[in-house]
Amino acid sequence: MAIARRVRESMKSSSWVRAMFETGIRLKREHGAENVCDLSLGNPDLDPPAAFHSTISDLLSEDPDGMHAYMPNGGYPEVRRAVAGYVAKEYGAAVTGDHIVMSCGAGGALNVVLKSILDPGDTVIAPTPCFMEYRAYAANHSGELVPVDGAADFDLDVDAVEAAIDSRTAAVVINSPNNPSGRVYPERTIASLGAMLEAKSKEIGRTIYLVSDEPYRKIVYGDVSVPSIFSHYRNAVVVSSYSKELSIPGERIGWIAASPDCDEVEILVDALILCTRILGYVNAPALMQRVVGRIAGCAVDIAPYKRRKELLCSRLSEMGYDLIEPDGTFYLFPKAPGGDDLAFVEALQKELVLTVPGRGFGKPGYFRIAFCVDDEVISRSLDGFETVIRRFRSDRRL
Ligand SMILES: Cc1ncc(COP(=O)(O)O)c(C=O)c1O
Structure with a gap:
């Protein structure tokens, strides 16, 4: 193959990211995009000022x-x-x-x-x-x-x-x-x-x-x-x-x-x-x-991010997720219940909730939730988070 060895290696080592991305596309096709809660991308949803x-x-x-x-x-x-x-x-x-x-x-x-x-x-x-x-x-x-x-x-x-x-x-x-x-x-x-x-x-x-x-x-x-x-x-x-x-x-x-x-x-x-x-x-x-x-110094109004952060932190903590409230960004990085971030993220996918395993950030055992999506998507994702943590707790007696 005429692709450079180093690039081929990079393509292989990031293949689980690609697999997740492809799973997201498949899930949206099978279940309708409106039924999938995609919390995997750091793509801001707020309008520019x-x-x-x-x-x-x-x-x-x-x-x-x-x-x-x-x-x-x-x-x-x-x-x-x-x-x-x-x-x-x-x-x-x-x-x-x-x-x-x-x-x-x-x-x-x-x-x-x-x-x-x-x-x-x-x-x-x-x-x-x-x-x-x-x-x-x-x-x-x-x-x-x-x-x-x-x-x-x-x-x-x-x-x-x-x-x-x-x-x-x-x-x-x-x-x-x-x-x-x-x-x-x-x-x-x-x-x-x-x-x-x-x-x-x-x-x-x-x-x-x-x-x-x-x-x-x-x-x-x-x-x-x-x-x-x-x-x-x-x-x-x-x-x-x-x-x-x-x-x-x-x-x-x-x-x-x-x-x-x-x-x-x-x-x-x-x-x-x-x-x-x-x-x-x-x-x-x-x-x-x-x-x-x-417009140097101008920025988006972050009130929606703050509202979503508070909703997610309080509801996920009530469910038993172990998390540290973020000081900034639109990400939350809880511990993956059970410790296996990939298994946990896959279980969330089955509930149509897409997140990213911590190993993608050099920190296995955690997973990332991006809350730069509509409030409605976040509210809809909560049932999935609850179902999966309950299942992991009963399966693994956490
Ligand atoms: C920590 C960090 N650095 C750099 C970037 C790249 O951002 P940009 O769109 O400005 O290239 C990102 C994008 O998500 C990021 O999260």
């Missing part, structure tokens, strides 16, 4: 010169400045347009960052549970992902990260609020991670970047706020996107912000700009850049 649509209309009627032309690979200078204004305030750092590179979503941003910093054989450490595309992104650029177990309360375990660092470590990637756990890593954890990375960088004689993947930063509940990594570590890079906070994942727009305190920050940003070009992104989408530049 009104300002998003009105800004597109304004831009189309203004029809600026060269509206659809190439621009500098890092993005429009005025958009980079507008995003920098938001980032400087939000992160309490002296970020200017020169520290911002516009990207094709957070996924594109992560690929640009990793291509810029990885040499063949370098490693990228990621605390689990985490978004497992990181493994493929590291491999895309000759690197290797080193997943490290997080703490039982889903905080990251700084000692475990430290133990995983060696001379090959180029970066630690964290994601807060976290997909799938919904955890926001507390300020004290980020401070101790920063201090540890500073000491370890000296010890191994190379810069270890801290890359913080933050597409869910604006989806947090109660008085939770997401600490700024720029306050705790010099060689820090934030990647983000508007996919979740504006509900526009199909538009592929995001940004990279390098801390102004990074070693040789100008060279780093030049590398990010070059990699945006040579990875074939060339530049982030032109119209979307102009839109987000005008």
Whole structure:
């Protein structure tokens, strides 16, 4: 077969995800989509804010010169400045347009960052549970992902990260609020991670970047706020996107912000700009850049997510599910009753409720519920959750 060996291996190792996806399609065909509760996808269902649509209309009627032309690979200078204004305030750092590179979503941003910093054989450490595309992104650029177990309360375990660092470590990637756990890593954890990375960088004689993947930063509940990594570590890079906070994942727009305190920050940003070009992104989408530049800081109203989170947490807890209430995101990550996440997710499928096993996030024994679906779907799924936990309890005397 003419498909590359590494790609063939990736296709095989993610085959259970494909199998689940195909099961979902089959179930919808057999039972009608309206009878299947699909809680497996992180695809936001809320409409983008009104300002998003009105800004597109304004831009189309203004029809600026060269509206659809190439621009500098890092993005429009005025958009980079507008995003920098938001980032400087939000992160309490002296970020200017020169520290911002516009990207094709957070996924594109992560690929640009990793291509810029990885040499063949370098490693990228990621605390689990985490978004497992990181493994493929590291491999895309000759690197290797080193997943490290997080703490039982889903905080990251700084000692475990430290133990995983060696001379090959180029970066630690964290994601807060976290997909799938919904955890926001507390300020004290980020401070101790920063201090540890500073000491370890000296010890191994190379810069270890801290890359913080933050597409869910604006989806947090109660008085939770997401600490700024720029306050705790010099060689820090934030990647983000508007996919979740504006509900526009199909538009592929995001940004990279390098801390102004990074070693040789100008060279780093030049590398990010070059990699945006040579990875074939060339530049982030032109119209979307102009839109987000005008509405920097705007976000969807997260009240529906909050309502669904509260409903799910209270009803599932009453049923006996062992879960930690998420600080943010639209995900819930309970323990799989019985301990076998795949068996549990398959049992839920038989009740027409689709979720994702924790092993897909480097954390077997749990499963992920995505509540970015209509309230009615969530209410309808509750009977299935109840039936399956009851069955697992009586079968296995939990
Ligand atoms: C943690 C995390 N990082 C990155 C991404 C990629 O997002 P984007 O659509 O911005 O590329 C996702 C998407 O679900 C995600 O959950």
